[in-house]
Amino acid sequence: MTTLNIVSWNVNGIRAAHKKGFLDWFTEASPDILCIQETKANKDQLPSELQQVDGYHNYFASAEKKGYSGVAMYTKTEPVSIQPGFGVERFDSEGRTIQADFGDFVLFGVYFPNGKSRDERLDYKMEFYDAFLDHIEGLRSQGRNIIICGDVNTAHKPIDLARPKENEKISGFLPIEREWIDKLLERGYIDTFRMFNEEPAQYSWWSQRAGARARNAGWRIDYFFVNDEFRGNVKSAAIHQDVMGSDHCPISLTVEIG
DSSP states (O other): OEEEEEEEEEOSSHHHHHHTTHHHHHHHHOOSEEEEEOOOSOGGGSOHHHHSOTTOEEEEEOOSSTTSOOEEEEESSOOSEEEESOSOHHHHTTTOEEEEEOSSOEEEEEEOOOOOSOHHHHHHHHHHHHHHHHHHHHHHTTTOOEEEEEEOSOOOSGGGBSOTGGGTTSTTSOHHHHHHHHHHHHTTEEETHHHHOOOSOOOSEEOSSTTTTTTTOEEOOEEEEEEGGGGGGEEEEEEOTTOOSSSBOOEEEEEEEO
16 A cells, blocks of 8 residues: 555645745655645746656646636646546636646545626636535546545535634535535535544634734635545545645645555
8 A cells, every 4th residue: 555645735826935945845845745735926937946847757837827726736646637627618717726647536625716796706606616525426437546636715614614603604604605515414424634633723724814823713615525435545634734835725635545
């Protein structure tokens, strides 16, 4: 059996994170696979040490709009195949998804849309959610195992944010958004962190206002999900709240394959 450590992190701008010690953290953590969200850059805008990290293959999916969205994946083992997006142009043009086939599983690094700015963006977010679920269900129906990681931009239950009552009408904790996560779980996907930890105050994102992180007034909006058939391969899942450099912190998943 082979043990793999997969890490996901919304870095809120990879160039900004780089200036805050991102590569030092990356070298020390040395995950087998690192999925990054919100790169806010095309690959050719990055310094060479981010374009090619020693010991890693790297893949980028960037938004057509400059300085916006974007995802990346660094992996020690070259995947069987890699695909930016999932085949829907109006979602793929925002650089929100990267899909890597590792044989034993298909890994998705995803930066799901934020619905806070206006009603149209909430509609876009919900349409993205549904189209993405259709896509992964198509792969799963072929007998594939699925790992989804990234910034889902929704806290699922009251335990997943510090002030649930005050945020009931705020995108990120709206009933319609939370119901989609319910639907994902009902279809047979597992919120891996909750396999191991049922404690409150386990957050992955904090507002940059009013000292929210120092007070741990946060939200758990970053997740690893796997299909139920792959549950037995999951060995641990964690949130790394002590890692700075972004308004999000990294999350990790350890799986056994082979």
